[in-house]
Amino acid sequence: MLLDPPTMLTITIALAAAAALYLAVEWRSIREPSLLFWSAGFATISVGSTLALLRSSGFLWLGIWFANGLLVTAHFFFLLGVARFTQTRLSPAWYLIFLTWLVMLLLPDGPLWSKAMLVANSLLVAVPTLKASSLLRPHGKSLSVGAVQLRYVLLGHGLFYVAKALTVVIPGTLIDLAAFRGEIIQISLVEGAMAIMLIALSMTGTERYRREKQIARLAERDPLTALYNRRALEKRATRLLQQVSPKQPGALLLIDIDNFKLVNDHYGHTAGDRLLIALSEMILAALPRNALTARLGGDEFVILLNNASSERIVELGNTLRDQFLTMASQTFATPAAVTLSIGATLFDTAPPSLAALIEQGDLALYESKRGGRNRLRLTGLTTSG
Numbered sequence: 001m002l003l004d005p006p007t008m009l010t011i012t013i014a015l016a017a018a019a020a021l022y023l024a025v026e027w028r029s030i031r032e033p034s035l036l037f038w039s040a041g042f043a044t045i046s047v048g049s050t051l052a053l054l055r056s057s058g059f060l061w062l063g064i065w066f067a068n069g070l071l072v073t074a075h076f077f078f079l080l081g082v083a084r085f086t087q088t089r090l091s092p093a094w095y096l097i098f099l100t101w102l103v104m105l106l107l108p109d110g111p112l113w114s115k116a117m118l119v120a121n122s123l124l125v126a127v128p129t130l131k132a133s134s135l136l137r138p139h140g141k142s143l144s145v146g147a148v149q150l151r152y153v154l155l156g157h158g159l160f161y162v163a164k165a166l167t168v169v170i171p172g173t174l175i176d177l178a179a180f181r182g183e184i185i186q187i188s189l190v191e192g193a194m195a196i197m198l199i200a201l202s203m204t205g206t207e208r209y210r211r212e213k214q215i216a217r218l219a220e221r222d223p224l225t226a227l228y229n230r231r232a233l234e235k236r237a238t239r240l241l242q243q244v245s246p247k248q249p250g251a252l253l254l255i256d257i258d259n260f261k262l263v264n265d266h267y268g269h270t271a272g273d274r275l276l277i278a279l280s281e282m283i284l285a286a287l288p289r290n291a292l293t294a295r296l297g298g299d300e301f302v303i304l305l306n307n308a309s310s311e312r313i314v315e316l317g318n319t320l321r322d323q324f325l326t327m328a329s330q331t332f333a334t335p336a337a338v339t340l341s342i343g344a345t346l347f348d349t350a351p352p353s354l355a356a357l358i359e360q361g362d363l364a365l366y367e368s369k370r371g372g373r374n375r376l377r378l379t380g381l382t383t384s385g
Contacts, residue, residue, distance in 0.1 A: 009053040016046035037081030044074035068117075069101055072124045078154070079128035079135075086135045094131075097124055122165035129158035222295040224273055225280035233294035233302065234354050240292060240306050241350045241357075249348040251308035253317060254361035255283075256341050257299040257324075258373040262334040271332065279340075282323050286316060302358065308346060310378060317342045317376035325374070339374035341365060346378065 020042035027035035048070030055067070076097060083090050104120040107113060136151035220232030228236070244250040257279065264272040276299060283293050283301060292304040305312070321340045328338040343365025351357040368377035 006053060006056055009049050009056065012049045013046050013053065016042045016049060020046060032085075034081040034085040037077050037084060041074040041077030041081065044070050044077060048074065068121045069105075072097065072101055072121065075125050075128045079132045082132040082135050082150075082154075088135050094128070097128065100124060118167075119165045122161045126158045126161035126165065129154050129161065133158060225277055225295050227280050227284075227301070228292065228294040230294060230296050233292060233304070236292055237304055237354045240290070240304060241354070243306050244348060244350050246348040248307045249309065249346055251305040251313050251347070252345045252357050252361045253303040253305070253313065254343045254345075254358065254365045255279075255301040255303070255320070256343075256365055256369070258339040258341050258369070259334060259336045260299040260338065262336060263328075263332050263338055266334060267332055275328065275332065275338070278327060279324060282320060282327075286319055286323075288312075288316070296358075302361070310346060313344045313346065313378055314376060317344060317378075321374065321376065337374065341368040341373050342376040343368050344376060344378040 020039045023035045023039035023042065026032075027039065048067040051070070052067040076094075079094070080090070082088075100120070101124060104117060107116065133151050133154035136147055136154070220229060220235070221227065222229050241250060257275070260272065260275070263275055276295075279301065280295065283303065287293055287303065288305060290306060294302050296302055303316070305316075321342065324340050325337065332338060343361045343363065345357060345360045345364055347357070347360075351360075364377045364379065368375045371377065
């Protein structure tokens with residue numbers, strides 16, 4: 001197959017259409033808006049390339065600059081997709097790209113018109129492409145290999161169009177794009193087809209990585225409070241427990257809501273969910289550095305600390321009890337007060353397992369509830385509300 005312009009345009013149409021369809025199908029699975037922008041960009045390239053192919057086949061009434069305008073639009077879609085992916089807000093000034101394009105179309109036709117339009121088209125493609133590459137730059141270390149690849153593919157693609165614009169300063173390089181001639185056209189088409197393949201693969205890999213991270217995150221989070229679940233806590237607790245020593249004791253606080261059923265009975269389960277979310281937010285706000293917290297299920301929460309002390313445990317527990325009592329009494333009036341009971345365990349050697357440690361915390365929690373509820377029970381120390 002000869003790499004002449006019509007052949008390359010046909011390949012470009014097929015690649016762009018396939019990329020647009022694939023990204024649209026991916027969007028149906030994960031509903032990530034950036035995929036829609038990227039799909040729209042490839043679809044626009046496919047339409048523009050189709051118009052250019054029709055013109056090269058004799059339909060001269062199809063202006064080549066309309067097809068090139070679609071190329072600019074496609075790369076603007078790519079920029080919007082990357083901005084959405086990196087959660088970056090673009091300035092409205094970026095929409096001046098289209099105003100610039102319209103102004104260039106109004107320039108009078110003359111000997112330098114083709115060269116001026118070549119520069120304008122190339123730079124209007126290069127600028128949003130390079131901007132998209134720069135948006136990915138701060139995220140390279142925290143994202144996938146696909147995101148890093150996408151950054152450099154966009155960078156190379158943008159620099160190619162910058163180089164294309166610079167050809168106008170070389171004597172004898174006036175290119176009659178309206179007649180669809182010139183070696184740079186063929187080079188551009190080859191580069192464009194390669195860029196489509198690389199960008200599509202990078203974009204797909206980037207979004208797949210994000211989807212996998214989201215799935216992994218959901219698998220280890222409690223769906224209501226977004227705290228760790230027990231499985232995730234066990235996974236992360238190992239390192240913390242290994243740091244425990246007589247000089248740096250560890251502690252576990254097991255927290256349970258007293259009379260939680262009254263809230264559900266009087267106000268409904270939605271109110272109970274709000275109460276659980278409020279408690280999780282209080283715990284996160286009071287959580288010391290390097291501590292772990294999780295929702296074990298129902299109305300039971302756990303906090304795991306290192307470098308702990310009796311004073312630190314009592315202070316943390318009483319702070320949570322006081323804050324929760326104030327909030328619950330103001331929000332939900334119930335026959336009996338809705339409070340917190342806390343069972344705490346202080347240890348200076350690593351326990352056999354997290355399960356064994358939680359079992360000790362359960363015993364302390366039971367003593368707290370048996371002692372009248374709204375209490376913190378720590379071995380050898382009891383504080384009442």
